[in-house]
Amino acid sequence: MNSKIVMSSAAVTAGILGFIFLFAPEEVLNFFNAGYMAKPFIQLLGAAILGSAASNWISRNLPIGGIYGRPVMAGNMAHFSIGFLLLARAVFNQPENIVLWILCIIYAVFAIAFSALFFNSPKGT
Numbered sequence: 498m499n500s501k502i503v504m505s506s507a508a509v510t511a512g513i514l515g516f517i518f519l520f521a522p523e524e525v526l527n528f529f530n531a532g533y534m535a536k537p538f539i540q541l542l543g544a545a546i547l548g549s550a551a552s553n554w555i556s557r558n559l560p561i562g563g564i565y566g567r568p569v570m571a572g573n574m575a576h577f578s579i580g581f582l583l584l585a586r587a588v589f590n591q592p593e594n595i596v597l598w599i600l601c602i603i604y605a606v607f608a609i610a611f612s613a614l615f616f617n618s619p620k621g622t
Contacts, residue, residue, distance in 0.1 A: 498617070500561035503610045507573060508553035510603060511546050518543025528596070549576060562614040570615045577607040 518525055522539040526532070531539075549572065556569045584601040591597055 498562075498610065498613050500566075500614055501557050503607075503614060504553050504557035504561060504569075507577075507607055507611075508550045508557060510607070511550035511553065515543045515545075515547035515550055518546060549573070562617050564618075570611060574608070574611040574615050577604050577611055580604045581608045 518539050520543075522536045522543070525539055526535055552569060553573065556566060559566050559569075561570055581601065581604040584597060584604055588594070588597050588601050
């Protein structure tokens, strides 16, 4: 598995999601029928996701996998694995919500990809 492709695509995906959460929190809250009081938390989540995206983008050219890039890999694996589990629970509660299904699938793909990279050595080492 090519770590540069995984890191770059995770960075772009997280960047898009982070920008949406940071700059359109009211639309996100309205979409999920959440209360207005959650706006600062949605924006905080967006800032954290943007931080993750920046870390992935900067690390995309480094050898990732096995013992290399362990901190970046552990952070991504935790983010996407826990995010997948939370989104899967949300999908079971709202199975008609297509956006939740899409996010759940995206998070599942990245959780699997980062887990595979985490437990395998990068190519060329």
